[in-house]
Amino acid sequence: MASSPEGLFRHDLDLGADQVAGADEAGRGCLAGPIVAAAVLLDRGCLESEGDGRLSGIRDSKKLTAKARERLYPEVLACAVRAVVVMRSARYIDENGLHVSNIECLGRAIEGLDPDPGAVILVDGFALKGCQVPHRRLVKGDSTSAAVAAASIIAKVTRDRCMARAGNAYAGYGFEGHKGYASAAHRDAIRLLGPSPIHRLSFDSEAYRS
Template identity: 40%
Template sequence: MSQTDLFDAQASGQVSMVAGCDEVGRGPWAGPVVAAAVVLDPSRPIAGLADSKALSPRRRAALDAQIREQSLGWSIAESSVEEIDRLNILQATMLAMQRAVATLPCRIDLLLVDGNRTPSVAMPCRAIVGGDAAHPAISAASIIAKVYRDRLMAELGQQYPGYGFEQHSGYGTAVHRAALLTLGPCAAHRRSFAPIRRLSALPR
């Protein structure tokens, strides 16, 4: 569904409450995967919404505050490292999305999800490849999910010093790899991920 089609559907009364949903953190070696869902208020448009990866941290933080204040509803949910290791990252991501949608404070008629898969939810749902750059509600969800997860990973950086989580948010950077070679994995690491399995087996 294009943005024009969505506007036409809303104008005709086919749908009234549309939520966007996106996830952050499928690729990192550590930390939870986070999903967010947002219902924007058509009467209070937010300028500058875009894929969170295309925005500076400062701009993301400003938009995060604006989205939380001006949207009709928003929610954030996680799947833990334990759930990622037990279920696999795809299923854990779908679970986080389900939790985010289930905890929205308002009823929705249509869910738009970034990507090519949809979670199992009670309302009509459409997957849109590149949706985080094309649909404002999905962009908003990607922004608040990323700001939340980056802050969470900074907290994990204090809890598990030496890994640099506050710098790389758990992604497989050279700094992260070097820390793992020295320290080994901690409780925040996804042991089902091949790089962690391999690095865990190396003598230190």
């Protein structure tokens, strides 16, 4: 597996395409907040130069610190041919289901890229049923492909910023810290305050029943 930054770029170059796109999501397993998908389109020049060295530290967003993700976020946007972000709210997830919401976000994101003919589009972990854009499912794509890793950074930073704003809007839940994941502090806050308007009530969490 191409887990080093150099290996991620080499993986995408070896695909032989002039453009490579990656798509990934953030927030699938959270109790609160949106699910966010990002798609990033990179050209061969960017892949060969690693964005003139600006993307040399790129990797799966989960393996980066928050500070490193914030540093790389504008660099990815500057180097990308195009980047698209799509999100679905907690209410949408409750009404339509997590899987449908996830697939829809990823599909809409890659549909918005408008790549050149012959571009290779990689989606982390999922084949997107119903999506009209040809794409390839890549298991562990965020630790294999530079384009998917770039998308994972855009999705993660976008969502973290949303949850930081939610922390200001809904005091006491600590969204700015746990970002909506099911930490002990988050579950305790739900027991104390009840669910907020951005909690996913369709999720079967014991915190909702206490």
